[in-house]
Amino acid sequence: MIARVHIDVLVDDIPAVEGVLPLHGLSILLSLEYEGGVTKKILFDTGPYSSVLLKNSETLGVELEPDIIFGSLHHFHHIGALRNSFPTTPRVLPPPPVARAGRPMSQLQGLSDVYVLVGDSYWNEQGLALKTPKGWLVVVGCSVHGLKRTFGARLLGLGRVWGLIGGLNISTRDVFNLAFVRRLAQRGLKLALPLHSTSMEARKTILERFNSYDFGYEVSGCGVQADIEF
Numbered sequence: 001m002i003a004r005v006h007i008d009v010l011v012d013d014i015p016a017v018e019g020v021l022p023l024h025g026l027s028i029l030l031s032l033e034y035e036g037g038v039t040k041k042i043l044f045d046t047g048p049y050s051s052v053l054l055k056n057s058e059t060l061g062v063e064l065e066p067d068i069i070f071g072s073l074h075h076f077h078h079i080g081a082l083r084n085s086f087p088t089t090p091r092v093l094p095p096p097p098v099a100r101a102g103r104p105m106s107q108l109q110g111l112s113d114v115y116v117l118v119g120d121s122y123w124n125e126q127g128l129a130l131k132t133p134k135g136w137l138v139v140v141g142c143s144v145h146g147l148k149r150t151f152g153a154r155l156l157g158l159g160r161v162w163g164l165i166g167g168l169n170i171s172t173r174d175v176f177n178l179a180f181v182r183r184l185a186q187r188g189l190k191l192a193l194p195l196h197s198t199s200m201e202a203r204k205t206i207l208e209r210f211n212s213y214d215f216g217y218e219v220s221g222c223g224v225q226a227d228i229e230f
Contacts, residue, residue: 011047017223025077026196046081072141135162163191
């Protein structure tokens, strides 16, 4: 069982701290600590350029040695850095874009309580669902067709989604997807960290209305580092 997750947001459109380089894209290092003390590290997306990924990691004091790299979307700003970095690290990338691939949710290779969450998207976008004692902690990269359209059916089918992190593709004018986040909150969502593809105003709205976890930052973005204990 996952006992603790540490997150380091290494690439994002908006900076949360001084000194990091903001860039359109996403990369999150997930450090999973299991009961018994075993730790596994997942690099969720890489952002477009390895130079920015490595620079921000250095600025934040992060040792970037993941056990596995997970790509959410076949877009340059999500996995572009793989062109010239991490040549020997195992990778789990989405299949090439095809219509209606229909893949079932499956366990991520070699990692207990970590599942690949398949979106309803031509792009075959995929996220991660971590099974925790408090409920599911879901990490998504872009929500390329909007959160509800891309992952809505899967999220509702999971049961209680306790936490939601990543690219939600929401603006403050997007009442449709904001209403969906509200629905998740009514079903037990307590932790929300909106990142890539989410406007500054929407990030603030989601943090104020739907997040009960104190991350300690005025805005969510590149540079957020947090321990989530269960």
